[in-house]
Amino acid sequence: MEKFNNAKLLSILVMIFILVGFMPTICKAEEKAEENNSITMNVSYGIDGKFKGSMAIPVNVEVENKGEDIEGQVEVRVPTNSYNTYDAFVSEVKLASKEKRTVTIPINLPEDCSKMSVVFTKGKNILKENKITVSSGRVNENDLFMAILTDDFNGINIKDLNFADLNNKNRKGEINKTVNVPLNLDSLSKGSKNISQLDVIVINNYNISNLQKEQYENLSTWINNGGTLIIGSGENASKTIGSIDKEFLDVNYKGTKDVNGYTLANLSLKDSSIKLQQGENPLIYLLNKGKGKVYIGAFDLGNKNIASKDNVMNTWKESLGNDFINKNNIRNRYGNGNNVPHQMDQLSNDVPVKEDFKMGVLISIFICYALIAGIIVYLIMKKLNKREWLWGVVPAIAIGFSLVLYLLGGSTRIQDLVLNQVNIIITDESGTSTTSGYVGIGSKYKDDLIVKEPNGASIQAYYSNNDNYNGRNKDANALTKLGTKTVYRENNSYYEFKGLSALQMKKFEISGHKEIVPKIEANLNYNSQKLVGKVKNTFGYDIKNLLVVSSNSVWDLGEIKSGEEKQTEVDTCASSGLNQYASNISKNYRDYKNSNDKKQNKEEFKDVLRMSSLLRGIEQSQLSKKSTYLVAITNIPVDYGFDFGEKSISKYDTTAIIQEINIDFTDTEGNLSYPLGYFKGEVAQADQNMDIDTQNNVVHGSGDMVLDYLVGNEINLLDLKVGYTENQNQKKSGLKGTVYIFNYEKNDYEAINYIVNGESLKNPNQYIKDGKVTVKLQGNDEEGIGSPQITVKGRAK
Template sequence: MKKYIIQLFVISVLLFSLLPGWGQTAAADTKNRLDIKIEAGLKGKAQYQRGFPVQLTITNNGEDFAGDLAVTIPKSYGSVGNMIIPIDIASGTTKTISFSIPSIERDFLQSQSNNQNVEMFHLYEGSWKDGKEVTIDSKLDLLPNYLPEDRLVLGVLSTNPDSLNYLKLSSHLGNSPELIQLDQEDLPKQSTGFEVLDVLVVHDYSIASLDQDVQQALMKWIEEGGRLVVGDTPNLSSKLGELANYLPVNVTETKPLTSFTTLEQLGQEPFGGAALEAAFGELQEGAEVLFSENDLPLISSLPVGEGAVTQIGYDLGSSKIIDWKGNKALWNTLFASIITAGAQDPKAQHMYEDFSQQLSDITSMFQSLANIPLSVLVLLFVLYIVVVGILLYFVLKRFDKREWSWIIIPVIAILSSVSLYMVGAKDRIGQIQTSTSAVVSLNGSGQGSGHGGVSMLSNDAGTYTMTIDSNLHPFPTGARHHFAPGSEAFYDSVPIIEVKEQQTVTSFRDVEFWTPRSLGFTLPFEEYGAFESSLVFDGASISGTITNNTRYSFDELIVLNGPSHFKIDALEAGDSKEVSIKTSKTNLFQPLNEQTIFSLYGYNGGPFLGNREEEAKRRLLEMSFWSGLLSNNNSEGQAGLFVIGFTKDHLVDVSVNSKETKESNLHLFAQALSFELPADQSISLNVALSHPDVNVITGQLHFNGVLRGEGFIDGTAGTYEFNYEVPSVLQKRGFEVKTFKLSNQSSHGNIASYQIFNRKTSAFEPIEISFGNNITKEQIDALIAENRQIRLRAVTTTNNGPIAVPAVTIEGVTKP
């Protein structure tokens, strides 16, 4: 018996030794093929839901290696991709690889099922397609040091960065900025990497000496919403290289500045002593003077795409500037100005749901995936019963061939099934389908930018590749993962992203039969054309001509003004049409609201109920509204007048499996319009100003509801200033204000008291929101400044509560 037990034990050992991995040492399993060190962010710092650069330092202590590194990037819960980084490194060497990623959803990296971190790196010898994975450190991650979300992030590029340390004393929305001093090796080669910054300040630095890739990335970052601030320095244009084309002022002379009235007003401190050398010149078309000295532009801004370049006419590192105590107040005011100059506040960009996710919901609902209506199915079933159960019986009975029913009934059943299948599959077989939708904002000068989404519909099971221009920053979206993050099944379901010769190829693996897969993308700032208009308000309507000077033909065009709208059935490229929008003097400057959308396309009754195209239009219009694209702050002179158009023209090149597709498109284009008042005629108007600029004097701002069309803000105890501006069309014509009223437009309560600036006493005075019933002409003149601005302040001693933003209503008469 003992002999048999020994024999059984030996046989068991031999059998186990045949299992994979038996007999290998633990060290062999855990030895990393490459040693990888990671620096994520600019100087290790990043902003939540923003892109950032990544630098890998790779050391190869083994044999020569060539392969792919797959980096799992969870941009959001519904948008995850594996970015492929090719690696080719010789034995015994160290190599540095830099790239940028769009953003990372921090909470996604923690698996909810097993409470373990998601493994973000997978290394393959050869191509990832071969699946020969080798061992690397499983604890590697891309998480940078995330900065507080309410903090302005300033980058500084200077040959003497310490000279700009006074910027640390400034604040924006009540918070001190995060100052990052950058070196040449820190600068990313993709615009996504610059998203860490809200503002980049350049002082006496040669941008022209940087790699061309870095210069292009910096220019694109500005076009996509970045803010660049440049101080004067000798040979400024040559130092900026191609960025010199974005300077607001073409400097023609430099002369000593001896009067400092504007600087002292901004800095709230005297600027005594010797003269300050300052540069002056001619404004570029589209540039705006923010602050002037002796009627000469001292600080100017030029909108560039969704961003802006601000030019300061003096040396930021001058000892006279460094020693001046007014820097803090000046830069506080400057930040409040440039953050809204030419673009929306970047801190507001992520208040709203991700455009890509919403667009994928639209594009993935192919018409061919629509279910046959229940009423049609019932009708077909009844018809089948009538034919098979009744009509066939009487026909066969008449010919005395009832035994044929054993053959005819199965044949009818087969033919019916095949027919139903062919009806349902006619648009799903053959050429692969793609559906694309985008929202494009035009600036009126011929340029624009936007967001888009594209989906493809598989016609068979397997792997599908979608190829699109890398400049569009494509990324998988619309994912519905059925596996726990961190599991092998989850990793295998994540799309693969490769960049090949300026094209991004996304591989969707294990795609099911007749299933959509989606990509989100951004449309860069480029030429699209514009709508030209010649419109006049006559007291009852806005009438005139609109010309389509874009490259696209529109199936439907809608002119919006507050609660009013006017539809144009179609407008081909190059054509013009007459429009007439009935409006009132009260509604003329009212902002667009949800009721306008509801009047056009009805209420949101759920996903794609009724007409799918009309539902998609409503969704695109809602996205434009809630993103702030159609707010009065984005309209010309705050006129509240917009034109939107829907086109089915081709916009973006997309191929699937390297082949052309059967494409369908639906895009929304939006542009602000302006109108004139009739010549030689006075018109009485009622103007409501409800969307002021918000500045923090003291305290900290947690939420700015004005950016979302809501009438309140939320912050700590402190003082908050609201600046209202009379529409420029009235400033240009001249507007005599007869009555002045304040009203509470918030339904969230209020914890503040208010003050209004009296320009005659140069002081803020207490005021009630209900103020304005018996106001005199002299009081009105004192409250409305010569630049047609009204300044209110809200003061609160309570932390974390709603602070109402009053609406200012002025009634008056235009000058003839």
């Protein structure tokens, strides 16, 4: 009987396996390529085939539907550093029958990657796929990338600038050449990311009234992020300046006039300066806007009579060349390849701790629990002869202590999402503010994360050095797993991350956000190394630390409560600029940590390292266009408008407000007196081996370097000194060489005694002409040497 049962069971199992073998196999289908002949797709990349860097490279995909109406997605897939993993950049597309459409998708293509896959999908099915190799079109980082919006591309003289002369006398950096491409309205319509690679945009002989609101917004965002816009006028001023949106550029056009055979526009531009003029006629205006600049030529940029003149072309060459070199130098300082300062990257990644959970309290609670649950309760139950109740009393006590721990840990607990924001708000003299944000977003749990672009702002994901693409899988055929999905919908975008580890911060740079903050009321006077006056905090939030920065001088006004008006009289901080000040407070914190007196100074040093990193990032970015400005460190919250649905958020704000101010530099005798380092030296000429570090105010190398200091024509000099600012980070200060100053009466250089504070020069007006003081230094040592600074005293004309 047992054998029969075993044989019967074995037969049944064999029959089951046979039936399973004949049954159709069912499996979960992955994305599957099903070529659809009704869909055709052509792919190009860049702006007119050119692109620069690795971020936001525009990929242009022309899709044609020869079949029935279809809703799908165009998706560009780029390999990541993880095996078989790709990042997807997606645009949703609705195509009617017989319709052809071009979509532009900005992607991030790291330096070591040249392969990408472009697919058209419907649901999980791939209807069309193109494999693309990026083989040409990359613009060198030292090439000035210029796009021109005009009806006469070949007539623009500015596109043929030759920077060889500038490179020979300027060792701050080099420009290889100018790479020019035509620009069309479509590029301006599809978001500021698609033009973010451009260094310069030129608009000339073009009807600007064709621009729509979204195109103005994209152009404005691009400028605020560091772009340079040039607009020509002259005989075509009615098409350009006369048609421009006043909200975009507050310029008043008053017709034209003829001067020496060419036409100039009569212009009035609010908050602008004159970069070049001929007699009483302004030729080029300059307006600072956010991190970028706007130049307006009072003439048509295709006018041979004016545009070919040496002084005009030299002005364009020096202005654009220096702007480009300075921007490259700032980016090179970041050292992380994503155009984000290292300090901002670090701050947005590290969540600030509000409250430290005291370990002593935790130990005390556990001791109390052990005593109560293990001894006291036992003795009480024993005395009452109710020891059998311990099975219920001990768990109840444990629950009670757990509740106490839960409540005590409330200050350190985070919600579903962490929103860690570093905000930089820059306010100019007119009260207009621009905001730059660096935001880290992470989930409390291992989870998917969707980050939508807020209305009225643009976000760009960026990566740390830890996220580099080394070891990238370059085989586009092996990409099966999705990493980050970036979806562009109309003029907005959102990022979708899959299976993030807990508190793995995803970081974004935010631009275009408008934040209105009141101006700090300040009435300050500089006299005999002291800053005296009144400051009132009008923010509605406490200022943790208020600094006044004037080139290399930093005055620390300390904490100012909300609504408080503070009378101040402070000496100059012993630093060589904001970077050195940040180094000093970090050193003070380290000294405090190594001391035994930590309780007394705890509040003074709270978040001091975070403030130090923020100040370094501000200095590194060179955010202020003025030599004198306020920096207020606060916790003012900024609402960028992120929407995370039902998820709760733990939000942290570290905010710096930079405000341009005017300090009265008149001393008690009625003289104008400017501190050492107020006037910054611009490199006019330098030998091959000479280099100046403006961040730390030192010069390296052997050879000659000439520096120009623009003091201005509004002062009659009474005293002039040339010295240097001591830098505590350098092993030695001073110059192992010779320093000279140019004597305009003798038309020759004179050697001077180069000491820290400088020595007064006799007959100081011999050393200034057209508001300029020129200093030459000869270095003969490779070690760092003090960068020459000047201090000026005089009477206003």
